Amino acid sequence: MYRLEEPTRPGEVRPGGRTARVRSAVLTAVVDELLDHGYASFAMDRVSARAGVGRTTLYRRWGSPSALVRDLLQSIAEQTMPIPDTGSVEEDLRIITQALLEAHLDQRLQATIQGIIAAAGCAPEIDEALRTFFQSRATEAAVVITRAVERGELPPGTDGVDIFRMLAAPLCFRLLVSREPVDQAVADRTAAVILHAARTGLFTTPDAQ
Amino acid sequence: MYRLEEPTRPGEVRPGGRTARVRSAVLTAVVDELLDHGYASFAMDRVSARAGVGRTTLYRRWGSPSALVRDLLQSIAEQTMPIPDTGSVEEDLRIITQALLEAHLDQRLQATIQGIIAAAGCAPEIDEALRTFFQSRATEAAVVITRAVERGELPPGTDGVDIFRMLAAPLCFRLLVSREPVDQAVADRTAAVILHAARTGLFTTPDAQ
DNA sequence: AACAAACGGGACACGACGTTCCGTTAGACT
DNA sequence: AGTCTAACGGAACGTCGTGTCCCGTTTGTT
Structure with a gap:
């Protein structure tokens, strides 16, 4: 009755130090x-x-492996992604493809990605977190396409989110x-294919805007 | 000294029944x-x-979860893939894209794929098996492109294996x-993008053939 | 300096692992 | 049809990681 505040999860009252x-x-x-070891x-x-x-601290603050991986994904999401505007x-x-390529060449990031994917396969919270993570990243990167459309480089109605998805897919697939x-050639070819298709209007959604 | 034959793993002497x-x-x-439960x-x-x-049988014939998943992948590999020739x-x-789409809409196949991917993340044998599986599938499917080149539908030197990879990537990515x-629209758009790029010659490898 | 948030360590029951031993079932071959 | 044995089934065991509890210690905050 007198407990109006939340029960405060450990780490929330004294976040620093x-x-x-x-x-x-x-x-x-x-x-x-x-x-x-893998997930x-x-x-x-x-x-x-x-x-x-x-060991107690782990169970107190996170409680499960999936929660740990979820927090790892969260910490990646907290890092901002630079959006080029050349x-x-x-x-x-x-530039975006180059950043993706470098991410895929990093050993620790590879293990992290594979771990997150594996965890998402059997933990619904991570499945959800992964979905929203990529949704927000793709939306951020889509600005690049919006600007290109405004400049007249790409046909109006071009779907930037879908372009970003298809740009990332081949690297993740490999x-x-x-x-x-993966190497530079794969990244370059992917970018070329997507850009060419975009210019031709294959990424336009009729009802967009 | 007298044991010239292999120690025969269980299941090899009486494979039937x-x-x-x-x-x-x-x-x-x-x-x-x-x-x-997931992997x-x-x-x-x-x-x-x-x-x-x-339980004893599992340990005797397979020995580990990864070996079970490896055998599951093997049983999928044993099923032949129809190659269209219209x-x-x-x-x-x-037709190929349609088959891929249907595979991705099947609940049990989804779980199987996710399980195999998760297993490959921490078991080198599965990593290897997966690599060779896709290599052979892509090589089989590439015949379609070879024939198209012979008919003059696509520029000479077009890399069929790479086309198949990029065709499969967006569905797997999602x-x-x-x-x-995933839905029909995703599959169709992917096929359109790849085909368009192929016709333009973006999938040609100079030193191929 | 004082209070409490957050951590550390030991102990415990539980479940899954992986192995061993031995008895049972059922292909394969005469 | 009968025989041999490959292959299976079940019980038992020690080991390891899990998840939780209790209680003492460190450390950020004021």
């Missing part, structure tokens, strides 16, 4: 764990040992599905 | 397990119970990464 240190130590430990044989024990943190779609897309290495 | 029945029961149980909380116990098979690339690609629903 030790709390933040523990979170960062734990999150890097999660990536390490994903690197050499399937993810062990809370080892994570706590790696992070130099009490005045040329071709150059803008090249990382996750076909398991082939 | 009960052995085959057990394998099929186990593989469908594996899919069921992936469906409502991350995959339990050998439950699989044996679902399949109505002794005389028109556009129609051929439409299933695994962006977690958006």
Whole structure:
């Protein structure tokens, strides 16, 4: 009756100092764990040992492996993504594709992505978090296309979100599905194919705007 | 000294009858397990119970969850993929894309794919099996492009394998990464984009053939 | 300096793992 | 049809990670 405030989850009252240190130590430990065990044989024990943190703390603040991975995704989402604005779609897309390529060449990011994907396969909260993550990223990047349309570089009604999806798909496909290495040539060809299709009007949605 | 023959893994000496029945029961149980637990909380116990098979049998014939998933992938690889030959690339690609779309709309296949991807993230044998699986599938499907080139529908040197990869990528991307629903429109647009790029010569490899 | 938020460590029951031993079922071949 | 044995089924066991509890200690905040 007198408890009007929320029961305060640990880490919310004193977000700075030790709390933040523990979170960062734990999150890097999660990536390490994903690197050499994968999400399937993810062990809370080892994570706590790696992070130099009490096992109890993990269960108190996160409670489950999926919550840890969810927080890892959250920490990635917190990092802002630079949106280029060079005045040329071709150059803008090249920069975005380059960033995607570099992300796919990073060992730790590869393990992180694979871990998140694996976790999303059996934890609905992560499935949802992943959906909204990509939705917001794609929406942000779509500005590049909007500007290109305004400049007259692309036909009106071009769907920027869909372009971004199809730009990212081939790299992710190689990382996750076909398991082939990615390189500059793959990234360049993808960008060329998408841009060419966009100019021809294959990405226009009739009812958009 | 007298043991010249291989130690014979169980199931190799009497491949028919009960052995085959057990394998099929186990593989469908594996899919069921992936469906409502995912690879991350995959339990050998439950699989044996679902399949109505002794736990010992699972460990004797497969030995690990990853080996079970590997066999599941193997059983998919054993099913032949129909390669269309209508005389028109556009129609051929439409048929292939349609098959891919239907695969992505099947609940059990979705769970299977996600399970295999998750397993590949932490089991090198599955990573390898997945790589060769897609390599052979893409190579088979590439015949469609070869024929189109011979008919003069596509420029010489067009890389059929790469076309197949980029055709499959957006559907897989939505299933695994962006977690958006797939539909006919997505499939059609993908096919249109790829075909258009192929006709323009964006998929030609200079040194091919 | 004082209060409490947040952490650390030990202990515990539980469930799944992976193995071993041994008895039972059912292909395969005469 | 009968025999041999490949392959299966079930029980038991030690091990490991899980998830939770209790209680003492550290540390951010005021």
